[in-house]
Amino acid sequence: MSVERKMVTACIIDDDDIFIYGFKKFVEIRGVSAEILNFSNGKEAIDYLKNPFYANNLPDIIFVDINMPVMDGWEFTQNFEEIKSHMGKKISVYFISSSVDINDINRAKNNPAIEDYIMKPISETHVEDLINSYQISPGFISMN
Amino acid sequence: MSFFEGHDFFGESTAHLARLINNINTGIWEYNTTTKKAKWSDGFYAILGYHPGEIECSYHNFFENILYYHDKQIFIKATHYAGKGPAPIAQIRLLTKNNGYQWFESSALKHDDDDGQFIYGVLNNINKYKLAEFTAAQADFLSAETSRIARIGGWEIDVTSMALNMSREIYNIYELHGDVKLNVDEAISFFEPAYRPVLTKAIEDAVKYCKPYDLEVLFKTAKNNTIWVRAKGIPIIDDFGKCVTVRGVFQDIDIIKRSGISMQSSINLLDDQNKRLQNFAYIVSHNLRSHAGNLKFMVNLFEETKAENDKEEIFSHIKTISESLSATMGHLDEIVKIQSEISKERKSVSFETIFNNVIATLRANIEASKAQINADFSEVPEISYIPAYLESIFQNLLTNAIKYKHPNREPVINCYTHIHEKHIYLVFEDNGMGIDMKRFGDQLFGMYRTFHQNKDAKGIGLFITRNQVEALGGNIIVDSTVDVGTKFTVRLV
Numbered sequence: 001m002s003v004e005r006k007m008v009t010a011c012i013i014d015d016d017d018i019f020i021y022g023f024k025k026f027v028e029i030r031g032v033s034a035e036i037l038n039f040s041n042g043k044e045a046i047d048y049l050k051n052p053f054y055a056n057n058l059p060d061i062i063f064v065d066i067n068m069p070v071m072d073g074w075e076f077t078q079n080f081e082e083i084k085s086h087m088g089k090k091i092s093v094y095f096i097s098s099s100v101d102i103n104d105i106n107r108a109k110n111n112p113a114i115e116d117y118i119m120k121p122i123s124e125t126h127v128e129d130l131i132n133s134y135q136i137s138p139g140f141i142s143m144n
Numbered sequence: 145m146s147f148f149e150g151h152d153f154f155g156e157s158t159a160h161l162a163r164l165i166n167n168i169n170t171g172i173w174e175y176n177t178t179t180k181k182a183k184w185s186d187g188f189y190a191i192l193g194y195h196p197g198e199i200e201c202s203y204h205n206f207f208e209n210i211l212y213y214h215d216k217q218i219f220i221k222a223t224h225y226a227g228k229g230p231a232p233i234a235q236i237r238l239l240t241k242n243n244g245y246q247w248f249e250s251s252a253l254k255h256d257d258d259d260g261q262f263i264y265g266v267l268n269n270i271n272k273y274k275l276a277e278f279t280a281a282q283a284d285f286l287s288a289e290t291s292r293i294a295r296i297g298g299w300e301i302d303v304t305s306m307a308l309n310m311s312r313e314i315y316n317i318y319e320l321h322g323d324v325k326l327n328v329d330e331a332i333s334f335f336e337p338a339y340r341p342v343l344t345k346a347i348e349d350a351v352k353y354c355k356p357y358d359l360e361v362l363f364k365t366a367k368n369n370t371i372w373v374r375a376k377g378i379p380i381i382d383d384f385g386k387c388v389t390v391r392g393v394f395q396d397i398d399i400i401k402r403s404g405i406s407m408q409s410s411i412n413l414l415d416d417q418n419k420r421l422q423n424f425a426y427i428v429s430h431n432l433r434s435h436a437g438n439l440k441f442m443v444n445l446f447e448e449t450k451a452e453n454d455k456e457e458i459f460s461h462i463k464t465i466s467e468s469l470s471a472t473m474g475h476l477d478e479i480v481k482i483q484s485e486i487s488k489e490r491k492s493v494s495f496e497t498i499f500n501n502v503i504a505t506l507r508a509n510i511e512a513s514k515a516q517i518n519a520d521f522s523e524v525p526e527i528s529y530i531p532a533y534l535e536s537i538f539q540n541l542l543t544n545a546i547k548y549k550h551p552n553r554e555p556v557i558n559c560y561t562h563i564h565e566k567h568i569y570l571v572f573e574d575n576g577m578g579i580d581m582k583r584f585g586d587q588l589f590g591m592y593r594t595f596h597q598n599k600d601a602k603g604i605g606l607f608i609t610r611n612q613v614e615a616l617g618g619n620i621i622v623d624s625t626v627d628v629g630t631k632f633t634v635r636l637v
Contacts, residue, residue, distance in 0.1 A: 018461050022441040098434040121437035
């Protein structure tokens, strides 16, 4: 049985350079077939998503940190909700943060725009599986 | 028509009268001032607790042994009364057989006739009433004393006439002495202006809607002392449920209220400090956790990778994390130092001297940014402060102004001191990029909070500055407009 695979585009928004480096590196080391876009705050990501020039290279999945300068994770989610309908595809948003503040966690869990809250330090296998889950075409899943 | 005139009392019924005199519970006596002979009725003996004739019936016996020595003058004065009208009634103490001294009422009548000069008298036991009177007086005294000590008085408004009646103690609280009587409006006029309509409405509502009230308000006495008072009123209703009287208390609660207010401000201060500490603990743990997380992440990668040059690269990041950890520990030390230095002695320090020291250490930065710094400390040249704090405040605010300079212009920083209502202010104004106060105002002094994409931003300077200023009882106010500049007003003391 041949599984129809495609290249996943994952976007990571975090002001922590080391985390971004690590993220890209583990994707590379594990041979996950994904292209990684990275931004150091929410505003950079929104500017990218809004830019028609990149309309053909939109991410499938966005991992966004909470605490960032200029535009934090919450503000990003709010801004993203406003432009979401203009996007040519469905994009899933995950929070990825080292905050253990129960208010942050509950707020994220109760926000329908956020798929899940992933706690740092991340489990590489969890994130790998998550990215891989976007590789399988929607058609294949429905046939299963 | 009197009893005596209607019946021939003196003629036929002398025996009857004598029987009456001897049997009523009243002592009757007669004294002949010429012969010095006394006569006592049976009742006289009886009210003193004796059988008739049990004790010697003489003026001398009465005056020396039965009458309380202290009451002799009163008795003589009433007995030998020579004025017009009936003789006054004297209240005297007489020694009884079994019950010690008791109170009696004595009235006497002088009468001259052919046989000589007579005095007739009547004695009544009034001990019960007298004691009740004393108890009442004592209760009155106690209640007045209680009022005085508690600084509380009672009042009443008669709704029909709207007449106000206030107890003595209320006038004392008003510091109004002498013969004054206030009406409702006058009584309200002593309250501080802001509270007058509140009181007026409270009384109106009590009268109209039978609504009770209990207010703590500011009041100005006749001698211009402003005090906190408690004004409480309750409506008294008639059978139809209509308010006929408003009755209440009025109490001077100045001492309690003021200590309550100062307690509240201490609580607020503690609350703020608590919140800051909690925030601080949260932030430090967050920061340490993200370093620790990165460290674990890098170590995992280091183990997983086969490529030698990857290992090298990952290791360089591990070194960076180790440095960041040290830096975080350094920040922690600095914050802990704020608390430990607070107990250090304040010294008189010159703004100019501290400013020059800081300028010297920041020279490289200042020159690189071509910043123009104008300083004027002539209004307040010196302050009693912890020198290390002042130096740190200058350093952080100057560094901040240079770091966040406007991209299109060279920085101009004005720095001056200012005194207003005994408070000393240090002001920093810059023409930098400014900050959106609506969005970030409440986070400006948060730890590790950065708002611009500036690689030097660490989010620690303003956090420390605020903690130092507030640790010494001051505060910082920020005005800022994006693209125009920022003004920090630091109230030092």
